[in-house]
Amino acid sequence: MTGPADFDVRQFLPYLLNQAAEASSLEFQKVYKDKYGMLRNEWRVLFHLGIYGQMTASDIGTRAQMHKTKISRAVQRLAERRYLTRTRAEDDRRVEYLALTAMGQKVYQDLKKTAADYDAALVDGMSEKDAATLRSLLERLALRP
Amino acid sequence: MTGPADFDVRQFLPYLLNQAAEASSLEFQKVYKDKYGMLRNEWRVLFHLGIYGQMTASDIGTRAQMHKTKISRAVQRLAERRYLTRTRAEDDRRVEYLALTAMGQKVYQDLKKTAADYDAALVDGMSEKDAATLRSLLERLALRP
DNA sequence: ATGTAATAGTTGTTTTTGTAACTAACAAGC
DNA sequence: GCTTGTTAGTTACAAAAACAACTATTACAT
Numbered sequence A, B: 001m002t003g004p005a006d007f008d009v010r011q012f013l014p015y016l017l018n019q020a021a022e023a024s025s026l027e028f029q030k031v032y033k034d035k036y037g038m039l040r041n042e043w044r045v046l047f048h049l050g051i052y053g054q055m056t057a058s059d060i061g062t063r064a065q066m067h068k069t070k071i072s073r074a075v076q077r078l079a080e081r082r083y084l085t086r087t088r089a090e091d092d093r094r095v096e097y098l099a100l101t102a103m104g105q106k107v108y109q110d111l112k113k114t115a116a117d118y119d120a121a122l123v124d125g126m127s128e129k130d131a132a133t134l135r136s137l138l139e140r141l142a143l144r145p
Numbered sequence C: 001a002t003g004t005a006a007t008a009g010t011t012g013t014t015t016t017t018g019t020a021a022c023t024a025a026c027a028a029g030c
Numbered sequence D: 001g002c003t004t005g006t007t008a009g010t011t012a013c014a015a016a017a018a019c020a021a022c023t024a025t026t027a028c029a030t
Helices: A013-035 A040-052 A057-064 A068-080 A102-123 A128-143 B013-035 B040-052 B057-064 B068-080 B102-123 B128-143
Strands: A084-088 A096-100 B084-088 B096-100
Touching: A013 A040, A013 A102, A013 B013, A013 B102, A013 B128, A040 A057, A040 A068, A040 A084, A040 A096, A040 A102, A057 A068, A057 A096, A068 A084, A096 A102, A102 B013, A128 B013, A128 B128, B013 B040, B013 B102, B040 B057, B040 B068, B040 B084, B040 B096, B040 B102, B057 B068, B057 B096, B068 B084, B096 B102
Parallel strands: none
Antiparallel strands: A084 A096, B084 B096
């Protein structure tokens, strides 16, 4: 039985997850940063709009588990760069519909392709099965309340 | 064959890793933050010293893949709280040996125990085998240059 | 020995984030 | 209709991270 007494903190999941997340984000981060001047939160908002089309800031918050201030600022910057448009809802004037512009779509497609390639490099050497297990467990950990 | 065209960005490893890392860090973060007023980098430095005993800031940097400014500031705060002591090396006066005080050790032991419990909760419901696969793949991703 | 480079660690400045408080619009109960 | 509460989103301020420049010391080559 493995108790707390001989627990190896180097194997602590939050630590391993952070290490892996930081390391694996590094290379891809450079792409959206250097090429498009984007921050991580902006990339997240962008790809959610790319996937789902038009949605509100709250929708994004729910889907991406992002706080509303992060979204608010990311949306501002993306709007400045003309990657998205904001449309006030007519039935509920608190709400704003967000959608990518043509330019935003192009950036999304480009980044998505780069992401696909980079993802392939990351799982290179892993078995299909292990990679699938990894993704599924990560999803599960991410959804944990 | 799965090409970039139909790649689902929601399955992008860096994204999943960041989501899982953020979510899983949350609960534990509160412990070292609220109970000991520590930041993540301080917790990292602390547990490295707890594991390896005396080491230099550079050693920690190598082991934990942390930048030296992060370490420098974390060490400062830990020293202020009397969780560690700094000893100038006699043979090379640029170097400082860091080691936990008795109080630092106690904090480390307490956090380690909490971490062990929390880790157990995280893997609860996973098979032993899957949990092991997860840790091993994370380690591998973390070490990627 | 002496100028050049490298290493250990710190400090200063700028960006980003986190937290809380805020405005505006809507909803519901009485 | 008017108070109370809720939701959408923004803004202000404080905390933290990133990045670059810095000091001090040692190593190395000529």
